[in-house]
Amino acid sequence: MAQLLRVQNFTVSSEGIGAGEDQTLENPFGHGIDPSKLFTWAGATASWPMRTDGGGSRGLDDYLTRDYPRNIGAEIMGRNKFGPQRGPWQNHEWRGWWGDEPPFHTPVFVMTHHERPSLTLSDTTFHFVSGDPATILEQAREAAQGKDVRLGGGVSTVRQFLDADLVDTMHVVVTPVKLGSGLRLWESPDELLDRFHLEVVPSPSGVTHHLFWRK
Amino acid sequence: MAQLLRVQNFTVSSEGIGAGEDQTLENPFGHGIDPSKLFTWAGATASWPMRTDGGGSRGLDDYLTRDYPRNIGAEIMGRNKFGPQRGPWQNHEWRGWWGDEPPFHTPVFVMTHHERPSLTLSDTTFHFVSGDPATILEQAREAAQGKDVRLGGGVSTVRQFLDADLVDTMHVVVTPVKLGSGLRLWESPDELLDRFHLEVVPSPSGVTHHLFWRK
Numbered sequence: 001m002a003q004l005l006r007v008q009n010f011t012v013s014s015e016g017i018g019a020g021e022d023q024t025l026e027n028p029f030g031h032g033i034d035p036s037k038l039f040t041w042a043g044a045t046a047s048w049p050m051r052t053d054g055g056g057s058r059g060l061d062d063y064l065t066r067d068y069p070r071n072i073g074a075e076i077m078g079r080n081k082f083g084p085q086r087g088p089w090q091n092h093e094w095r096g097w098w099g100d101e102p103p104f105h106t107p108v109f110v111m112t113h114h115e116r117p118s119l120t121l122s123d124t125t126f127h128f129v130s131g132d133p134a135t136i137l138e139q140a141r142e143a144a145q146g147k148d149v150r151l152g153g154g155v156s157t158v159r160q161f162l163d164a165d166l167v168d169t170m171h172v173v174v175t176p177v178k179l180g181s182g183l184r185l186w187e188s189p190d191e192l193l194d195r196f197h198l199e200v201v202p203s204p205s206g207v208t209h210h211l212f213w214r215k
Numbered sequence: 216m217a218q219l220l221r222v223q224n225f226t227v228s229s230e231g232i233g234a235g236e237d238q239t240l241e242n243p244f245g246h247g248i249d250p251s252k253l254f255t256w257a258g259a260t261a262s263w264p265m266r267t268d269g270g271g272s273r274g275l276d277d278y279l280t281r282d283y284p285r286n287i288g289a290e291i292m293g294r295n296k297f298g299p300q301r302g303p304w305q306n307h308e309w310r311g312w313w314g315d316e317p318p319f320h321t322p323v324f325v326m327t328h329h330e331r332p333s334l335t336l337s338d339t340t341f342h343f344v345s346g347d348p349a350t351i352l353e354q355a356r357e358a359a360q361g362k363d364v365r366l367g368g369g370v371s372t373v374r375q376f377l378d379a380d381l382v383d384t385m386h387v388v389v390t391p392v393k394l395g396s397g398l399r400l401w402e403s404p405d406e407l408l409d410r411f412h413l414e415v416v417p418s419p420s421g422v423t424h425h426l427f428w429r430k
Contacts, residue, residue, distance in 0.1 A: 002269065046428075054217065058384050058428035059414035063278050070285065169273050199274035199419045213261075213273035 003141050004148040005076075007158055007170040008068050010185070011038045011207075014174060017182040018155040023084045028097060030182060037177045041207040049103045060203045064171060073144025075104050076136055078157035079112040082126070088114045095119060096126065104152075107143040109136055111157060133164040155183040165195065170212040218356050219363040220291075222373055222385040223283050225400070226253045226422075229389060232397040233370040238299045243312060245397055252392045256422040264318045275418045279386060288359025290319050291351055293372035294327040297341070303329045310334060311341065319367075322358040324351055326372060348379040370398040380410065385427040 012018040018038075020030015029035045042048055046056035047066035056062070079085075083094045096102060102124040109129050116128040127143075129136055140149045151161055161167050170192075172185065189198060189210050196212040203209060227233040233253075235245015244250045257263055261271030262281035271277070294300075298309045311317060317339040324344050331343040342358075344351055355364045366376055376382050385407075387400065404413060404425050411427040418424060 057412070059412065059426045060416050060424075063282060063426075066285070067278060067282075070281070197272070197274070201275050201416065201418075203416075204414045209275075211274045211278075 002168075003073075003144060003146065004168040005137060005151055005161065005166055006072070006148050007151045007153075007167060007172065008072075009042060009064065009171060009173060010153055010158065011041070011173040011175060012155075012185050013038070013177050013179040013182075015178060015180075016174075016184045016186045016188070017179045018153065018158075018185050019080075020179070020182045023080055025084050028084065038175055041173060041175060041203070041205050044205065057205075059205075060201070060209070061205050061207070064173075064209060067171075068150075069105065071147050072106060072150045073147025074106050074140040075108045075150045075152045076140050076157070076161075077108060077110055077152035078154050079110055080156070081152060081154050082110045082112075089116050092116060092119070095121060107140070108152075109140045109143075111136060133161050133166055137161075137166055155185050158185060162192070167212075168214050170196070170210075172210040172212070174208045174210060176206050217383075218288075218359060218361065219383040220352060220366055220376065220381055221287070221363050222366045222368075222382060222387070223287075224257060224279065224386060224388060225368055225373065226256070226388040226390060227370075227400050228253070228392050228394040228397075230393060230395075231389070231399045231401045231403070232394045233368065233373075233400050234295075235394075235397045238295055240299050243299065253390055256388060256390060256418070256420050259420065272420075274420075275416070275424070276420050276422070279388075279424060282386075283365075284320065286362050287321060287365045288362025289321050289355040290323045290365045290367045291355050291372070291376075292323060292325055292367035293369050294325055295371070296367060296369045297325045297327075304331050307331060307334070310336060313339075322355070323367075324355050324358075326351060348376050348381055352376075352381055370400050373400060377407070382427075383429050385411070385425075387425040387427070389423045389425060391421050 023030045041061050042065050044057055045062040045065045046058050047062050082096055085094060101122045104124040108124055108126045110126050112128050113130050119126045129139060151158060192212060196214060199211045201209040237246040256276050257280050259272055260277040260280045261273050262277050263271060297311055300309060316337045319339040323339055323341045325341050327343050328345050334341045344354060366373060407427060411429055414426045416424040
């Protein structure tokens with residue numbers, strides 16, 4: 001069985017925007033972007049990892065939310081997903097956005113040009129790595145021990161791996177929210193039709209799931 | 216976390232028919248029913264358990280197919296799903312339809328009024344049990360060790376558990392195939408709306424997924 005590189009539950013606005021341009025500690029998704037608007041669809045499901053009340057919907061959006069960890073052995077993310085810092089690390093106090101129990105439960109490869117020792121929080125270990133997408137994917141595949149690798153974003157990281165033609169499957173959720181400006185995943189999903197099959201599945205919740213897999 | 220009783224990937228015709236009335240060894244789904252017609256949608260996916268070629272679609276139908284084993288610790292099935300025999304077991308030579316490697320990988324509780332010793336094939340053990348649905352569910356829950364229980368069918372078994380109000384979630388696939396006569400799951404899915412939420416999700420493949428969860 002091949003080890004796939006999978007984008008999962010990657011959410012963009014109706015214009016294809018997945019993040020703002022001026023990410024800060026106070027605004028992790030960038031100026032003018034309220035992430036709660038983008039993730040309302042997932043937060044409403046029974047499988048949302050932060051849910052503790054036992055409720056939530058169990059329809060289509062729930063199927064897609066709960067597929068997030070299935071057969072994933074490692075994640076690759078951009079440094080901008082890990083934190084708002086830019087340039088060399090001033091210190092190692094920043095430990096990601098996710099507290100002591102990050103929701104990854106696997107090795108995570110954070111792409112950065114700036115060296116930093118690996119960091120273990122519960123069952124997630126962050127490795128800080130530089131190199132081209134193919135080299136980093138090779139490292140992540142080895143760490144995933146036969147399981148798939150998730151490409152966690154953000155926008156620039158997904159674009160880099162798409163440009164290198166390394167993505168096998170991609171689940172992008174288009175929300176009926178307009179953001180105006182920010183980092184775009186695409187002008188239109190049709191840009192990928194030369195290389196991918198695409199199913200467009202509207203959910204009763206109002207979002208539209210875009211399911212891509214390699215031709 | 217509650218242990219759910221889940222119906223998964225249960226496929227019916229456009230009239231709601233899931234099996235014929237005269238099941239035999241040659242026609243496991245009953246006279247006039249060609250099961251390949253009902254299951255084309257799942258067989259076309261990458262996650263179809265019988266697939267060995269590495270191909271298959273990875274769109275919506277694939278998400279639903281691969282959810283089949285997720286967090287399942289036991290299955291309950293009717294005797295008519297296990298085999299075409301009726302009445303007391305003449306012998307114990309019949310070992311189910313699935314060969315030496317059944318696709319369940321958990322304890323399976325086969326509902327029958329006729330006693331028979333348990334049967335282990337690879338990592339599946341069939342237990343032959345009698346009693347009302349609530350009693351059998353209790354046994355299956357214990358065997359599932361905290362995981363969910365799948366209600367595997369056929370039609371009469373699903374109806375029995377629905378009548379006893381024991382089903383928590385149900386995924387029914389309506390195929391665009393007409394069968395004419397046979398055992399009906401429903402006249403219309405709307406019959407269940409008093410007790411269940413329902414999302415109706417058309418798939419690009421032509422089938423329609425019905426996702427129910429308890430109100």
